[in-house]
């Protein structure tokens with residue numbers, strides 16, 4: 001059924017980062033149209049037969065944007081290490097109209113996370129310099145396959161081994177009824193010791209109550225986690241029906257929740273950027 005639906009669309013190569021052959025977040029398949037005879041041949045091939053296709057294609061160069069800010073650490077022993085606070089600045093743009101509205105605002109996904117990063121940047125940047133370096137990154141083109149985070153990973157502002165942790169903020173614009181109202185959840189909770197450490201320092205953070213959704217592997221954090229960085233996503237997305245709809249707009253944002261959520265993470269994040277705590281993967285936790 002899904003194939004038939006997909007086959008009606010014009011074949012289109014998945015967008016990818018220049019020089020990269022695959023994406024850690026995006027679609028990994030393309031459509032190839034073949035003749036009836038060729039289809040017959042393909043059908044009769046044994047399972048796991050490797051095929052090599054050569055098709056003419058023309059490439060179109062597009063651009064995306066990351067917005068990155070760096071607050072250099074003040075402690076000579078710790079400033080070479082960095083904590084990354086990230087979110088994505090893109091959404092779906094203009095698309096299929098729903099009830100006459102074709103603007104996909106992305107207020108929750110992910111203007112809410114972007115707001116958290118900007119607010120943490122404002123507060124950390126306005127106070128005494130943290131001991132460790134803090135990188136604030138707003139990635140472009142998350143929605144079409146984590147392209148901004150892939151670029152960041154391949155061209156990092158400091159060696160990846162010096163990235164102590166990444167906290168990605170995604171969809172914190174409403175409370176999730178699956179957890180206590182003021183709380184947020186962290187994807188991949190059981191994979192590392194980062195969540196428990198933040199909780200021990202006052203973060204109202206709990207494990208992701210929707211493990212069947214595999215959110216750990218669906219955000220920019222995963223692109224970094226694939227290279228071994230302890231990278232997890234903070235969220236309170238309660239599977240609401242405005243997800244990826246024009247109705248993910250300001251009218252549906254719960255500002256009191258967002259304000260409380262961001263405020264509650266301030267002290268734990270301040271602890272993290274001033275400590276020498278380097279989060280570790282738990283056995284079997286690394287993707």
Ligand SMILES: [Zn+2]
Nearest residue numbers: 088109110170
């Ligand atoms: Zn998102």
